[in-house]
Amino acid sequence: MPNNAFISYAHADEKRLERLHKHLVMLRRDGSLQAWSDHAIIPGDNVGQTISAALAQSSLFIALVSPDYLASNYCYEKEFQRALQLQAEGRLRILAVILEPCDWLNSPFSQILVLPKDGKPVSEWTNENTAYLNAVEGIRRALAATPSPGPDVGAEGTGVTALGTARRVRVKQQFDAIQKAEYAEAAFRTIQTYFQNACAELHEASDQIRARFELMGPNAFTCTVVNRALMRNGEAHITVRQARGGRMQVGDLSFVYQPHAEAGTSNGWMSVEADDYNLFLNAMIDGLGRSRDEKVTPEQAAERLWNNFVTQAGIEYE
Missing domain, CATH: 3.40.50.10140 (Toll/interleukin-1 receptor homology (TIR) domain)
Known part of the structure; x- marks a missing residue:
């Protein structure tokens, strides 16, 4: 049945x-x-x-x-x-x-x-x-x-009061180190997948644009975008890493606007934090000379980081 x-x-x-x-x-x-x-x-x-x-x-x-x-x-x-x-x-x-x-x-x-x-x-x-x-x-x-x-x-x-008025249900909880580590891993995979798919889409969008995604191991990747319509400043590079310990690491995830950058360099970072209800990313993403310090989901972080990245090659989304 x-x-x-x-x-x-x-x-x-x-x-x-x-x-x-x-x-x-x-x-x-x-x-x-x-x-x-x-x-x-x-x-x-x-x-x-x-x-x-x-x-x-x-x-x-x-x-x-x-x-x-x-x-x-x-x-x-x-x-x-x-x-x-x-x-x-x-x-x-x-x-x-x-x-x-x-x-x-x-x-x-x-x-x-x-x-x-x-x-x-x-x-x-x-x-x-x-x-x-x-x-x-x-x-x-x-x-x-x-x-x-x-x-x-x-x-x-x-979800309702005795009078039938809608209430929002939120349950407090605590998150341990393993949950935070798993969230960081999932966040990195989300960002990695977003960049890989976005590179493929951008590569097909125009004959004047070339995009390349490359894995650098299980916890790092690099991307390059070239806008051939611009004679100068038509390139953008980024390396994104998930931290695996070490004194030189900044945040749980970090990025630098360089190709194949070494660990320990950073233009910004994302760390896993929690309030009484949810895990989230506290992100400091540099873009167009401004920085952000706020709660974001991995999907939001991926989109924002990608947009900041391709802007450097003169590419924007409507």
Whole structure:
């Protein structure tokens, strides 16, 4: 008997819902999943009652998270908050597919392992089909498990007050040295993959642009971009490293705007830190003569570092 999945989405993201449905086809064909969305509502149905019944019959809640989703009173304040209640009762498992960059880290979604991998938004993958495939693999793993209850945080764990007003659930925790080291490794891989894919895309973008990505071992890589349209100052170089100890290391990740640079040199750094709720990167990234000192995700750090890097070759993104 298939598992029922309730897909919650903002109507502005309907095309991405259609794409996800196509990637879920094998789960439907092998009888593992029956996905429900509000497309199943027909004229004359009571919308609220139909949605409530569909939620009650589902073992999986899949939220397609975007700025439009977080801004939707119905999706976020009604469907998602009801899903939090059902999760707290052990009747439902919540999954989230991050479609676009948005403030999901400051929502209850930050307490679950989101999809695709590392919470990298679908829109930022070089090939969106790869992102959907990664998400479907996560959904398949979730189907093999039973619904798990939400965090035991008393009345706030339901996500609503006694008067039905939405609350944001955040659970305090502490992070040990191993968790921070694993986060640093994952952050480096995220940045490495971003640069590798971005180099390939840039290389194909114009006959006047050449880009080269090169691994320097398991914990370092270097990139060169050449803009042949510029007679001077049309080159940019960068070396990025994950620190592995040593007195000359700065931060957990460092970078220098030189090709094949030796360890111990740096134009900026990123260190893994934590607040009461999340791990994050505290990044000092030099760009155009300015420095930044703030909390960022690995995906945000990768994009910002790449943009600063290619700007030196006279390349910008609209």
